[in-house]
Amino acid sequence: MQNTIILKLKKIRDARWFSNLTTAIIIFYASVLGFKTLEEAAQPYGNILHILDWIVTVYFIIELSIKMLAEEKFLNFFKSGWNVFDFVIVAVTLIPLENSSFAAIARLMRVFRILRLFTARPELKAIIDMLIKAIPSIVDIVILMFIIFYIYAIIGSFVFMDLPSGLWENFLTAMLTLFRILTFEDWTDVMYEAMEVYPWAWIYFVSFIIIAAFVFFNLFVAVIIGEMQKMQNQEVNDEVHEDSKKIDMLLEEVRELREIINQKKE
DSSP: OHHHHHHHHHHHHHOHHHHHHHHHHHHHHHHHHHHHTOHHHHGGGHHHHHHHHHHHHHHHHHHHHHHHHTSSSGGGGGGSHHHHHHHHHHHHHTSOOTTSTTHHHHHHHHHGGGGGHHHHOHHHHHHHHHHHHHHHHHHHHHHHHHHHHHHHHHHHHHHSTTOTTOTTSSHHHHHHHHHHHHTTSSHHHHHHHHHHHOTTHHHHHHHHIIIIIIIHHHHHHHHHHHHHHHHHHHHHHHHHHHHHHHHHHHHHHHHHHHHHHHHHHO
16 A cells, blocks of 8 residues: 555656646746745735745645655655755744744745756756866866966066056956956957057957966866766666667567476476
8 A cells, every 4th residue: 555655656756747747837836936026016915925925835845755755765855966955945934933033034945946847857957966066177167267367467466456437456466357358248358459559569468368268167067968968878778778678678578488388398
């Protein structure tokens, strides 16, 4: 009886409609939260919005309970980092802080429920997992990028220090100016100002744009694409492994049938 219930709960947990329903409710809840920020428009609907908030809360509790009960062992639920993430978000928003001095924090915590969209959609979970795996490579690129920033900031603050705009007056300001150039925010104005005093200054700015903006941007893209390729290869390998197991099972069944047939002939 218990195994039957667990199987039914697993079917519900893994069903596409259940994932889609959770996604729809989270998006709906995000819309409600956005509407609440329009105080004048939302004020007449205060009670309705409060009821909707509780309905969503109850649904999240039911959804979490289904996921917990679908596990053969209760503690297995907490072996997944995404399950722990879900549990923490739901548990924190259940803390009764609305009528206390922490009411603002309680409202802020409810915003984090929208993050559950990551766990509701398997595709989003896969993307987040991919980005997490890419972090070591991204960190290496960021370190290399910081070195380039550091060198160019030192050169910029030394050469362009006396420019009237004050964008290069010290090392930290030069770093911010370089970040502005990296985002292409009026970077030509910064370059032309420097060129009025130093005609060769375009070499400094163009070389920085090529190295920092083009090369490093493509490095980030290459890392992410590489991780996506690894994820796709892993999925293909898993499918091949599953197919191989099914074939082995079929061969084993055929072997057993042959043995039964041979025994009957004898």
